[in-house]
Amino acid sequence: MDIVISGILPHSSIASELARQAAKAAPSLFQKLENSKGTVHLLDPNETGCTPFEYWQLEQRQFTPVGQQNHAAGLGPLYSTHSPNRDQPVWLLELAHIALGASNASLLTADDLVISESESLALFESAQVVFSESPFKLLQHDTHRWLIEVPPDMVLPSLSPNVIASGTLNNWWPQDAQSRLLRKLLNALQVEWHEHPVNQARQQKGMPLINGAWVFGGATPSQLQAAPVSEPPRILRQLEIAHRKQDWGQWLAILGKLEQDVFRFPVNKSDRLVLTGYDRLVVITPGRLPGWLSKLLNRNQQWKDWWCQ
Template structure:
């Protein structure tokens, strides 16, 4: 659990800033050159590493931080990803009703693997989503699941109360191969059957025919996650709301490190210089399986340089 001291200083959360361990050492120098303001702050700060295995949490470290920020408490066999249902749907009326979400997606089939693009990657219009929602009603009518509410990127669904399903964030799925994440238990097979039926229904749908003509990724699949109730989350109590910087997420998820460096340089130019001026603000940095909380160092800069402490950030950056 990540403890938070609730004071007037601000948390600055930069998601997707920590590269995958296989490339982190190689990118360290380039990243420090692209964003000198950020890395000067790291040089005189203390970093506390939290290793967060997506196989256990079911979500990304950034999503884990968001859930911790709302003091989410998993119940029973739930993992943290179960809390993404109410987190992404904060206006659910019944606080004791489990919130399950279906997120529209693109599933790309390769020779031996399938990959997933999330709704964030697809730029879905309201009219496209509504047309697909109406066609999905037919598929859902023949299943134990029920469509409840339409949203542009995510729809509310009802899962049978006696059905126990695992929850996995689509953002985690999109970071790897879909084959590696599909649950294989008997109850999940019903969900797989439903999602396969949706793929068939949408294969020649007019929405996708039009998207194909415009050379845009098809909305040809979906992913279901959630299961926690709104009562398991609490209202955030920080005096100063955190500042969330999510611009690096897409390139980090795609492991497009050239684009990642370009976005990092733009953040340096547009955001970091004024934002990081307050030396007492805390940084929260996230990657694929790690979260690092960076707190201001109390050691004078000259002494840190003398003891070579200004290079300590590389120890956790390259883990």
């Protein structure tokens, strides 16, 4: 069985500093790494458009981009809770909070916002007015993401909201001519929601406003294969939000809790570990050397080689 730990590989700028603290917070996990082989896959989000964890999810469904698509295009059908025509491109609009700084903008994803069903429905109804004057069409409503229809002759880039929210990409608004109409529409949506009753109520509660949205996707459901029927992987996503915010103190605290709740218990020696970060995915396969020989050969330092890349 694969055990997938999303957000466990820290950014390269802080990885070396966190290595000892991480090993101390989760000694059972890092003891397993000492006698295992790690295969590193570098995944530049500028090229894939998605996080390594999302890339891994798409690889499990054997997604293959076509034409000008990147991997992030596959997130449309992957995340959609509806069942459109298998040959119809799936585009999603995700609710977000966009904060404008002096020199850049940052984004909070829907997962960070604690959105209620009633809030999402009220915003959906007001967005219908804005969309009615555009070639785009809102089709279905979910709490965090809405299904939208994009004109068939329009070629748009796709970028995962989770990559944008990591704060490590600049100029994430597409600047090409094809995207200009979409940028104008999303700007109009921000204006519409600026003083919406939903956001007035959230402001009174001290909650982040739902003042923007992000559109991504574009692949068809037929580009995804059915999920594997073999033993499903165990997926641990508790570290994701702290990793995305680069809150390493909180990250270490959550890692320590995972040690107590998950890592310190015996696992099948044949289990693979899949570790993901911002731009890397590492697959850990069990080592063949006995523990005493591994220490004799100083194998216990190998994990730091790929950890600190």
